[in-house]
Amino acid sequence: MSELTISRRGLLAGSALLLASTALPTIGLAQTPKKGGRLIVAADSEPRNLNPAIVASNGVFFISSKIVETLAEAAFDGKEGLQPRLALSWERAADGLSVTFKLRDGVKWHDGKPFTSADVAFSALQIWKPLQNLGRTVFKDLEAVDTPDDLTAIFKFAKPTPFQLIRNALPALSSVVPKHLYEVGKIEENPANNAPVGTGPFKFAEYKAGQYYRLTRNDAYWGKDEPYLDEIVYQVLPDRTSAAAALEAEEIQLAAFSAVPLADLDRISKVPGLKVITKGYEGLTYQLVVEINHRRKELADLKVRQAIAHAIDKDFVVKTIFLGYAATATGPVPKNDPQFYTADVPTYPFDIAKANALLDEAGYKRADDGKRFALKLLPAPYFNETKQFGDYLRQALAAIGIDAEIVNNDSAAHIKAVYTDHAFDLAVGPPVFRGDPAISTTILVQSGIPDGVPFSNQGGYKNAELDALIAKASETLDTAARTELYKEFQKKVAADLPLINVAEWSFISVARETVGNIANNPRWAVSNWADTYLAG
Amino acid sequence: MTRALRLLRRRVVGSVFVLLIVVIGSFLLLEAAPGDAVDAYIVSTGGDAGMIELLRHRWGLDQSELTRLANYLWALLHLDLGHSVTFSRPIREIIFERLPTTLILMGSATALSFGLGSALGIYAGARPGSVRDRFLSIGSLALYAVPGFWLGLVLIVIFAVDLRWLPIGGIETIAAGKTGVARVADIAIHLVLPVSALGFIYLALYLRMMRAGMAEAWRQDFILAARARGLPRRRIVFAHVARNALLPLVTMLGLQSAQMLGGSVVIESVFAVPGLGRLAQEAVAGRDTPLLLGIILVSAVLVVVINLLVDLAYAVLDPRVGAGEASA
Numbered sequence: 001m002s003e004l005t006i007s008r009r010g011l012l013a014g015s016a017l018l019l020a021s022t023a024l025p026t027i028g029l030a031q032t033p034k035k036g037g038r039l040i041v042a043a044d045s046e047p048r049n050l051n052p053a054i055v056a057s058n059g060v061f062f063i064s065s066k067i068v069e070t071l072a073e074a075a076f077d078g079k080e081g082l083q084p085r086l087a088l089s090w091e092r093a094a095d096g097l098s099v100t101f102k103l104r105d106g107v108k109w110h111d112g113k114p115f116t117s118a119d120v121a122f123s124a125l126q127i128w129k130p131l132q133n134l135g136r137t138v139f140k141d142l143e144a145v146d147t148p149d150d151l152t153a154i155f156k157f158a159k160p161t162p163f164q165l166i167r168n169a170l171p172a173l174s175s176v177v178p179k180h181l182y183e184v185g186k187i188e189e190n191p192a193n194n195a196p197v198g199t200g201p202f203k204f205a206e207y208k209a210g211q212y213y214r215l216t217r218n219d220a221y222w223g224k225d226e227p228y229l230d231e232i233v234y235q236v237l238p239d240r241t242s243a244a245a246a247l248e249a250e251e252i253q254l255a256a257f258s259a260v261p262l263a264d265l266d267r268i269s270k271v272p273g274l275k276v277i278t279k280g281y282e283g284l285t286y287q288l289v290v291e292i293n294h295r296r297k298e299l300a301d302l303k304v305r306q307a308i309a310h311a312i313d314k315d316f317v318v319k320t321i322f323l324g325y326a327a328t329a330t331g332p333v334p335k336n337d338p339q340f341y342t343a344d345v346p347t348y349p350f351d352i353a354k355a356n357a358l359l360d361e362a363g364y365k366r367a368d369d370g371k372r373f374a375l376k377l378l379p380a381p382y383f384n385e386t387k388q389f390g391d392y393l394r395q396a397l398a399a400i401g402i403d404a405e406i407v408n409n410d411s412a413a414h415i416k417a418v419y420t421d422h423a424f425d426l427a428v429g430p431p432v433f434r435g436d437p438a439i440s441t442t443i444l445v446q447s448g449i450p451d452g453v454p455f456s457n458q459g460g461y462k463n464a465e466l467d468a469l470i471a472k473a474s475e476t477l478d479t480a481a482r483t484e485l486y487k488e489f490q491k492k493v494a495a496d497l498p499l500i501n502v503a504e505w506s507f508i509s510v511a512r513e514t515v516g517n518i519a520n521n522p523r524w525a526v527s528n529w530a531d532t533y534l535a536g
Numbered sequence: 537m538t539r540a541l542r543l544l545r546r547r548v549v550g551s552v553f554v555l556l557i558v559v560i561g562s563f564l565l566l567e568a569a570p571g572d573a574v575d576a577y578i579v580s581t582g583g584d585a586g587m588i589e590l591l592r593h594r595w596g597l598d599q600s601e602l603t604r605l606a607n608y609l610w611a612l613l614h615l616d617l618g619h620s621v622t623f624s625r626p627i628r629e630i631i632f633e634r635l636p637t638t639l640i641l642m643g644s645a646t647a648l649s650f651g652l653g654s655a656l657g658i659y660a661g662a663r664p665g666s667v668r669d670r671f672l673s674i675g676s677l678a679l680y681a682v683p684g685f686w687l688g689l690v691l692i693v694i695f696a697v698d699l700r701w702l703p704i705g706g707i708e709t710i711a712a713g714k715t716g717v718a719r720v721a722d723i724a725i726h727l728v729l730p731v732s733a734l735g736f737i738y739l740a741l742y743l744r745m746m747r748a749g750m751a752e753a754w755r756q757d758f759i760l761a762a763r764a765r766g767l768p769r770r771r772i773v774f775a776h777v778a779r780n781a782l783l784p785l786v787t788m789l790g791l792q793s794a795q796m797l798g799g800s801v802v803i804e805s806v807f808a809v810p811g812l813g814r815l816a817q818e819a820v821a822g823r824d825t826p827l828l829l830g831i832i833l834v835s836a837v838l839v840v841v842i843n844l845l846v847d848l849a850y851a852v853l854d855p856r857v858g859a860g861e862a863s864a
Contacts (some may be wrong), residue, residue, distance in 0.1 A: 210810025412571030450585040
């Protein structure tokens with residue numbers, strides 16, 4: 001029985017990490033870009049809604065980002081880690097109450113109508129703010145969008161909103177859809193949600209349920225000489241093993257988002273004509289965390305949490321479970337984040353003796369059978385790696401006398417058990433880091449979140465000091481001061497362990513060597529592929 | 537033919553109750569599974585409390601189970617299968633789009649396992665205990681013991697990846713725009729591997745049943761009589777031994793059709809065939825109750841119809857069937 005095909009990438013919503021990488025990746029052979037051709041890509045899921053303005057998630061972006069564009073995209077070397085798309089520049093007012101976007105001239109929708117600031121205003125106010133899974137947070141104070149002319153959109157906020165947060169949110173949260181198609185009828189039921197119309201380099205052509213999506217070249221695209229490809233076809237391959245086979249059989253040319261399992265990479269990298277690429281996902285970092293239910297009296301004790309942290313051999317996890325395609329974590333912000341990460345936090349080196357001593361100190365002595373207490377452990381089923389880490393954690397806990405019982409669920413049941421019913425003691429989760437703590441990692445720590453909100457603090461953890469810190473950072477306008485607050489946040493989290501961060505990982509692409517311009521931005525798989533080409 | 541009609545009438549009346557029980561049972565089972573369609577959906581999007589509440593309301597999940605069941609049955613009475621939340625499309629449309637694929641796959645696989653299985657069974661059963669009999673019995677049993685997905689993967693590696701004779705999956709070449717005979721040929725080529733994987737596994741059942749039935753028949757008095765009369769061996773094998781052994785196989789064919797639907801879930805996933813089995817799996821993962829109920833209903837109707845056909849075939853093959861009711 002193949003596993004239920006919940007999309008690995010789909011799980012967590014889009015991210016916008018801005019990586020000021022020092023060097024551009026030099027991927028592929030020295031080929032000159034060539035026009036034409038059909039790129040066939042593996043897809044492992046079929047999103048029910050292809051509108052990225054409503055559903056800002058990687059599963060949707062993977063297809064829709066080629067059709068519908070955002071105001072800006074992440075870049076390795078652009079100013080503030082961004083490169084312009086539909087917006088050419090963004091400027092904030094000193095009071096933090098407004099941001100002015102200058103828009104690109106001469107852009108046309110796929111149906112020929114001109115793109116204007118009215119489309120931006122409509123998307124922001126009617127879709128991002130009220131309907132979008134992430135926009136509901138970032139744009140909650142957005143009051144109005146003024147459009148003095150066709151190429152200027154001024155976002156007005158009711159409360160000062162950090163410019164840094166707005167910038168970090170642009171690549172994932174600012175998909176612009178055409179007002180003239182969406183202003184009639186209910187937005188959620190608009191037919192364009194399943195056959196998107198945008199300004200991007202590719203037009204939506206066709207969808208055969210269970211088989212494929214087909215996009216065709218937008219001849220009127222604003223990018224000079226772009227796009228290179230004539231067509232992109234997403235072939236639906238629900239079984240994890242089939243993407244590797246399809247690549248080998250030359251039926252597809254690209255498998256992104258680790259569609260080829262880690263265990264197969266070693267073999268596949270030796271197949272002539274195929275290349276394994278680990279770049280291009282710097283902005284899509286997933287964090288392997290142990291979620292803790294602080295309602296359990298034993299786990300409410302900091303010493304017990306420290307003991308668990310000391311019992312986990314992070315290096316072993318990275319080497320054995322991730323086969324080296326990951327990094328060990330020190331705290332709630334991943335190491336590869338250029339803006340917020342600090343290494344200056346309390347750490348918990350692998351030390352069984354110390355862990356045992358901490359548990360003894362806490363008063364949980366070993367019983368005659370060598371066990372101190374028992375726990376329920378729920379590994380998230382979305383990734384092979386989260387399941388494998390669950391098995392590892394059970395053994396690691398056994399070494400310090402904690403008897404963990406693994407409870408396996410499918411995705412829907414796991415979400416319900418952990419985030420609504422709180423029927424867990426420890427859970428293994430893969431939250432995504434979205435380039436800004438305000439829209440990612442803080443939600444796992446902050447208290448007062450209603451029951452049922454997924455990927456949030458549902459472990460009953462409450463720390464007034466941390467709550468105050470998070471609240472303060474969310475309204476601090478000065479970028480340097482805001483960054484400092486989040487460094488403080490990392491220190492406090494690592495000290496008090498509301499959750500345990502174990503590792504950080506991104507995805508891997510496997511492609512035929514003929515595919516050019518892969519991985520040239522930190523969100524490549526979910527960017528517009530205007531310059532991607534097929535050589536030879 | 538009145539015999540057949542009586543059988544038909546009785547079956548149709550009985551089927552309605554069977555289907556009602558199937559629907560209510562499946563509904564309750566799926567409701568008992570933890571998590572609902574919104575839980576399954578937010579796995580891929582995340583979202584805040586307000587969005588989740590909005591979705592539950594829009595998808596009608598804030599109503600009680602009883603209300604939803606009643607609504608579903610009421611709609612069903614009007615032949616309306618409802619609306620799928622995971623696909624945001626009418627369920628009838630989704631199912632009938634995929635049904636032909638599954639029917640072709642199942643039909644071809646059944647034909648393969650039944651045809652080849654009974655033929656090999658006759659070959660083995662013609663001389664029970666011979667070397668060829670033992671070889672075939674062991675070989676088919678080994679195939680039967682192999683998990684479907686594994687057989688599928690092995691076939692893919694050999695015939696699609698290494699030899700590149702056949703496509704690795706799908707029902708036809710994607711976005712190729714083929715029509716007419718070219719399209720039929722294209723679909724046929726794509727079906728070779730999945731049909732083999734699905735069919736070979738059930739082949740053993742028919743082979744062994746045929747063989748056992750024939751071994752049994754050889755010991756019957758009428759065979760002894762036929763031999764005493766000096767009938768040619770070939771005629772004894774086909775007209776007397778095999779025909780008698782065929783009846784239980786026909787029954788098996790009916791029962792097997794339900795099993796085949798189950799097996800197609802795995803095979804359709806491995807070979808990326810857009811059929812009902814894969815749809816059912818997606819419906820369960822997405823907690824899409826009405827969609828799953830729709831699939832179960834259509835499958836149940838399919839199984840009932842197949843079994844009805846089997847009964848009719850039985851009545852033709854065996855004059856004793858249904859005759860007893862003539863006086864009733």
